[in-house]
Amino acid sequence: MITRDTHAFLDFARGCATDFGPATARAAFLVAPDGFALAEQSAQDNRYMAQAATFDPASASSQHRELHRAFSGVLPTVCFAGSPDTPDALFPNNVFGTAAGRYVVGRMRHAVRQREAARDDIRGFFAGVLDYAEVDLSTQAHPCELTGALVIDRARGLGFCGLSERCDEEGARLMHEAFGLRATLLFDLAPGEYHTNVVLAVLAGRAAIVCPQGFADAAVVEAIASLYAPHVVSCSPAEHAAFVGNAISLSADTVWMSAHAGRTLTEANRERLRVAGFTVATVELDAIEAGGGSLRCCVGEIY
Structure with missing residues (x-):
C-alpha cells in the first residue's frame, strides 16, 4: 500500500506485526567531510544551511x-573518504540505503549531489564486499x-514519505518498491522543509519524535502520533530548529542526536524518551550542522 489517505494507512499499519526485520541496523557507514564547504545548489532549498563564512x-x-568513534562503540561503523567535488557527501543516507540483501x-x-551516486568505492563495498544486489534509481528522472x-519503521515495514522538491510521488513509489515496504504514507512537507528526517524520527519501531511545524497537514501529525502513542515526543519550534527531530536509534535502548539538540530537548520530552526505554546520547556537531543537516543525516544504515 502507498497512499495519502491517513485513515487507510492507519487501518493497515495497526495490523502490521513487528516482524518485517530488525528494528535497528546491524552496521553503519559514514562519509568524511573532506572538502566540507557551502554547496550553493543545495542551499537553494535547504533553509537550515549557514552562510559560507x-x-x-x-x-x-x-x-x-x-x-x-562514538558509533563504533555501539555497532560496526565504516567511514569512506570525502571529496572537495562533493561537499555534501557527509550526508550519505540520502544517496545510499539498504534493505535485507540489497542496496539502493x-x-x-x-x-552536485548526483556525483555522489557514481562512487565506485561505495558501490563496490555493497556489491563486492557485502554481496548485496543493486537497485539503482539514480539515472531515472x-x-x-x-x-x-x-x-522507515524497519520493524513493521512502514514508510513515511514527505514530498518536496527532493522527492516527488513517483520517486516515493520507486523507493517504496526498492525497500520492499508493506505500506507508505505520502504527505506534503511544510513550505521550507526539504527532508522528512529533519521533522520525524521513528525510534526502534516503538517511539517517534515529531516536529509538527514541519508538516503541511496537521492530520498527518495526528496519524503518526496515534500509531506510536504513548511514546511520542512532540517538538517545540525551538527543538525543531535545533534538529531534535534529526535523531536515530542504532540500538534498542539509545537515541542519538547532536549535542545542540540534546541541550535544547526539554526535560519533559527527555522523560518521554526514558519511559519509552531510551537514554539520550549526543555528539557535538555544530560545525557539521552549518551544512544543513545533523546527526541522523550523517548516518548510512546497513541492514
Whole structure:
C-alpha cells in the first residue's frame, strides 16, 4: 500500500506485526567531510544551511571523527573518504540505503549531489564486499533522496514519505518498491522543509519524535502520533530548529542526536524518551550542522 489517505494507512499499519526485520541496523557507514564547504545548489532549498563564512572544515572533520568513534562503540561503523567535488557527501543516507540483501542508490535533485551516486568505492563495498544486489534509481528522472525523504519503521515495514522538491510521488513509489515496504504514507512537507528526517524520527519501531511545524497537514501529525502513542515526543519550534527531530536509534535502548539538540530537548520530552526505554546520547556537531543537516543525516544504515 502507498497512499495519502491517513485513515487507510492507519487501518493497515495497526495490523502490521513487528516482524518485517530488525528494528535497528546491524552496521553503519559514514562519509568524511573532506572538502566540507557551502554547496550553493543545495542551499537553494535547504533553509537550515549557514552562510559560507561560517563553515569550519577543520572543526567539522574533528567532530565527524568523534561521531565515528562514538558509533563504533555501539555497532560496526565504516567511514569512506570525502571529496572537495562533493561537499555534501557527509550526508550519505540520502544517496545510499539498504534493505535485507540489497542496496539502493537514490536520485538526488541537485547535480552536485548526483556525483555522489557514481562512487565506485561505495558501490563496490555493497556489491563486492557485502554481496548485496543493486537497485539503482539514480539515472531515472524523479528525485528520491532515500532516507532523507523517507523515514522507515524497519520493524513493521512502514514508510513515511514527505514530498518536496527532493522527492516527488513517483520517486516515493520507486523507493517504496526498492525497500520492499508493506505500506507508505505520502504527505506534503511544510513550505521550507526539504527532508522528512529533519521533522520525524521513528525510534526502534516503538517511539517517534515529531516536529509538527514541519508538516503541511496537521492530520498527518495526528496519524503518526496515534500509531506510536504513548511514546511520542512532540517538538517545540525551538527543538525543531535545533534538529531534535534529526535523531536515530542504532540500538534498542539509545537515541542519538547532536549535542545542540540534546541541550535544547526539554526535560519533559527527555522523560518521554526514558519511559519509552531510551537514554539520550549526543555528539557535538555544530560545525557539521552549518551544512544543513545533523546527526541522523550523517548516518548510512546497513541492514
